Amino acid sequence: MLPSTSDIPSSLYRDLIHLATLAPSGHNTQPWYFTLGDRCIHLHPDQSRRLPVVDADDHALWISLGCALENLAIAARCASFSPRIQPQLTEHPVLSVYLDPSDTPPSPADLALQEAMAQRQSTRCAYDPRAIPADHLQRLTQASQQAGVQMRLFSTPDAMKPFIAWVREGNRQQFSDRAFVEELMQWIRFSHREVQRHQDGIPSRAIGMPYVPRWLGKRLMTWFATPQSQAQQFEQRIHQSSALLLFIADHHDRLHWVNLGRSFQRVALTATNLDLKHAHLNMPCEVVSVRSQMQQHFGLGEAQPLLLIRLGYANAMTRSPRRSLDAVIQAGTDGPS
Ligand SMILES: Cc1cc2nc3c(=O)[nH]c(=O)nc-3n(C[C@H](O)[C@H](O)[C@H](O)COP(=O)(O)O)c2cc1C
Known part of the structure; x- marks a missing residue:
């Protein structure tokens, strides 16, 4: 269960976080968890999901968090917010997305990107290499x-x-x-x-x-x-x-x-x-x-x-799974319980 924060319904937070979790990640480790603040979603690295051999300096972990952050920002704009992103990347690093109100309706470009989130996949088969227009x-x-x-x-x-x-x-x-x-x-x-x-x-x-x-x-x-x-x-x-x-x-x-x-x-x-x-x-x-x-x-x-x-160009392949929202949303702001 999500705590209720301010006037934003918890189902909306869940929808936004769901879209964030559709992002790709190295080996599909999904190295993230989320906490909620007042009109804010915090995206944290989950250090227990590091890849110490292939990604010793964690750059792929942070690239994966960047992918999830981008989905979150697009989804927030599509839900008529003006997302304000505050990265805190030193001690206890966290990427915070403040959901400021917006008078601007979502742009067709953002709506199209949001639509693609569930379709996007890493497709590892052979491609038809015809030229891209x-x-x-x-x-x-x-x-x-x-x-x-x-x-x-x-x-x-x-x-x-x-x-x-x-x-x-x-x-x-x-x-x-x-x-x-x-x-x-x-x-x-x-x-x-x-x-x-x-x-x-x-x-x-x-x-x-x-x-x-x-x-x-x-x-x-x-x-x-x-x-x-x-x-x-x-x-x-x-x-x-x-x-x-x-x-x-x-x-x-x-x-x-x-x-x-x-x-x-x-x-x-x-x-x-x-x-x-x-x-x-x-x-x-x-x-x-x-x-x-x-x-x-x-x-x-x-x-x-x-x-x-x-x-x-190719047909889609088998999709990679995602952990449930209950597994990635944590109560409080100090990390996984
Ligand atoms: C930073 C990063 C590095 C990745 N490295 C590889 C890779 O070296 N080889 C590969 O086949 N897929 C790689 N992937 C793709 C992931 O394996 C893929 O995103 C994950 O399995 C989830 O599948 P999906 O993208 O189809 O949702 C990488 C993805 C990210 C974000």
Whole structure:
């Protein structure tokens, strides 16, 4: 049960938080919980859902929170509020969204983005790589605008080519690292029952594998997800992409990671409305030595390339679950009880 705060009905808070939770997150950890203030929703990081191997500095955790924050801000505008966002990112970090009243009706653009929230998904299959119309590319670029964040778009085979070697090397290093593979397997849900029990993690069907008992799923992964096979598969995925998007944070700190998440989320929702599918090819961003190669290649200086996304046309796949609202809304403002 939600405490009643001021004149906003608790069902409205629940609706807004539900939309926030539809945001993507690394390994679908959903590393967040929410508390309520007076006309305010606080979005907190859930440190128990960190990914210490693949995301040792928590940048992906904060990008995920940025995605949820963006959904919350869009949903608040659609509910006729003027959301005021206050990030507090040092000790006891929290992203607060104050629901100030607004006289402005929701814009058609926001309503369309909100509509896309339940449709958006990470779609990890092969794509039809037909060209994306120029006006659609322009809409994606417009959607990405965010202080301290750059999005670069690569939409020809020549422009996409350098990423093949980086994705190969990132994959090779990650899948040769036992700790990385162990952590990944912990978050794969190999059966329908596991999906229902945990309501988080990545259903094996969402990565193109059938549901099988866990012992078998782990063996299949060990046999088939070798550094070589993964590198080969992702090279093909690049050839099958209409475009690649590289999201770059001007500085390596929490505020820039959150802002990058906001930018990415708007692009992902816009792509969904344009009937485009997207999936992550983050391995070269996650392996620091490969990330440095990209930094140098593009002359980025201190700026960090943190998300690599492929775009193309495909049918939807199995959806990834979300935890219930009761599991993510906490009483009080001091953290999970
Ligand atoms: C910061 C971040 C990093 C991610 N990294 C990867 C990745 O490396 N590989 C991948 O397949 N998906 C990646 N994803 C996608 C998540 O696995 C996906 O969002 C999650 O499983 C929920 O599924 P959904 O996006 O379909 O709702 C990432 C998402 C975020 C926000």
